Amino acid sequence: MARKLLLGQMRVQEIHHRDGRLSYTIVQPGGPLHQPADRYLVQYEGRGTDRTYAYLLVDHLRWLEMEGLSIETVRFEDLERYMGAVGAKVSIPFGSPWRIGKRPYGNSALSGAAACLKGFYIHQAGLGCNRALGQQLDLRRMPTKADRSRAFLGHVASTMPTNPLAPRRTRRRHPKMLPDGARGYLLEVVNSVRDHMVVDWLSDGGFRVGELCGLHLSDLHLRANAGCGECRWPHVHVCHRDGLNNRARAKTKHPWALEDGVIRGGLIKRVSPAMIHSYFEYMTGEYPRDAAHGMLLVQQHRPGRGLPWAAEGARKMVARAGIRAALGRIRPHMFRHSFANSVLDASNGNLVVTRDAGGWASVEVVDEIYAHVDINDPVFDAALRTAWGEA
Template identity: 55%
Template sequence: MVLGDLRVQALKRAGGGWSYTIVWPDGRVDEEADAFLRTHEGSGTQKTYAYHLVDHLRWRVREKQTTATVSLRDLHRYMGAVGAKVPMPWGQPWRVPPKRPYGASALEVAAACLIAFYVHVYSVGGVNDELKAALTVGRLPTQADRDRLLLGHVTTSLPANPLTRRGQGHRRRHPKMLPDQARPELLDVVNTARDAMAVTWLSDTSMRIGGLTGLHLVDLHLRENAACGDCPSPHLHVCHRWGNPNRAAAKIKPDWTVVDGVVTGGEIHRVSPAMISSYFTYMTTEYAVYAAGGHGMLLIQLAGPCKGEPWSADAARGMLRRAGRRADLPGRITPKAFRHQFTNDVLDASGGNPMVAKAAGNWASAKMVDEVYGHPDLHSPEFESALRATWGEE
């Protein structure tokens, strides 16, 4: 067996969308992994867990471990090998260049995936009692846990993940914003009207890249008092669809429907005049020339053998990365940075009102906005002025 031959296999579903499983080099499905991933059928979690789990199973092959023999210490060694801080030697790092170690969020996902996988395997097959006992531990609920739970005052224990060190990876940090003047610099170097539209739409909304590349023309209501009645101003609807040919899908899944050709529901984003202007420039030039019939999606490929077909999220990320390099901007330009920058700018413009930023950015809660964005910029003039006044220099 060649190391790394285990792979994730994507399967087109009859009803639209995709399922994911893990297969061996000879095409055999890994039964344990497949049974576990089926419990997340029809969700984006299945794809995420599949790619985290295949990495772990490849490591397990190298270490000559099986489900029946792996221990909690082995799982800690694996977490250390992919980037976690663990108080033990873990041997050769598993994710060597060009792969990067997992970041804090990815480590949390990996820990959640591993504990869910091994607990599921035990519940089905009843193997490895020692590991099952080590993983199914509890912890005392925090006040935040009680606030989220109905009758939280009677809850005395919650599941704990022993693969996540206490206090590590859970602290919110101020997110990475775009470099100064990133928007005009990017617009100066992009090569097409489509790319300029993507930069503008990401800058003026809090859309994620999967939502942007998953837009259909019917989702756009770019005039006032549209027939949907959801918003009197120009807006768009981000609708979660499993069957998009480019596999783009919105992260959150509010209900939506189409009645007499009019989309209602979904995640609604207000549209700026600059967005409308970039849309008409794109539609009257590149889209009118290259669009292929049938798919009805907004963003299309403009070159290559698939010209006119839907543009993928990965292709959009690559465009932003290359444009950032051409503009000589520091760091890596990512779609998520636009979402963070938009929320931060709205929060500043609203005088620090997290309710406004929550509504504008379609965040889950104002508390989340306040925790992540509601602290001062340590390099802002206001912060410097406050320090100088405290020091008696003003």
């Protein structure tokens, strides 16, 4: 019993900096820093993966403790066993799956864990700890034809890093999209103008829910030829901010600035007429006049009425609406998949237009397509209007 309590006390600690930044580290039972983990995680501060790596790493460190291992004694075979345990969906020969009571890692999380562990143990080896394991993980491979095509690597590199812990790559050919007609059904059952606006913005904007809940009113340039001069159509600037009261934040960190009272930079996303219409209905009908935080989405029920709305609240609202509309479990990210599919169809398979319409920052997409579409381009405009049903 005491052993379980000890395992549960190693945890991720959020650190609030005076300048508003957030960083993450791992603390041991009693409060001291886990120094090897802290020295590793500090490299990723401000890079968007610090929080994810912290939680992936703390899972691994708890497992080491349960197995009676340490970062000095763990072997490559142990890491293979760990990767099998965190991804196990059923009991395995060594007993129950790791993370009892929690969902096993999916393929994407396993890939993230593999990258995190490889980096962690190579970093330790560089400091003189468990060098044998570091050598086993620090492998290279010949670049493939796709590698050479995407970055002309034949002229600049002869080998590339590989990860022996990574799971076999599987591409989901049919991502979980919305059922046919879901938008109309959801709009019939939502309970407020705010929720109506959320469905419209998720549908036509392809937002991640963290991006949507992190928007400020100053980020919205909903008139043509806005003062930022970066897009002549109505648009929004998705800006990564740390330390928001609702803990929402954009996934990608595009540089942005507030200059002369005008937001510039960030991830620029076009908005549809339906999005603008539902926004003005919300602002004139439900938005609290005394809200001083300046954020777009607010809670509507006490005790937090008028405070910024958290992403979890948006997820639950969409899920409840899906159940009322007899659509089953609906998640906000389904809107993003459906948006991508609509833009891809409307642009005749133009991956560059689709990437920039939704603001994808996937490594695969960025590496495979060395181009950037002009947000004012007629092809881009036509694809969005077709996806919005206005062509």
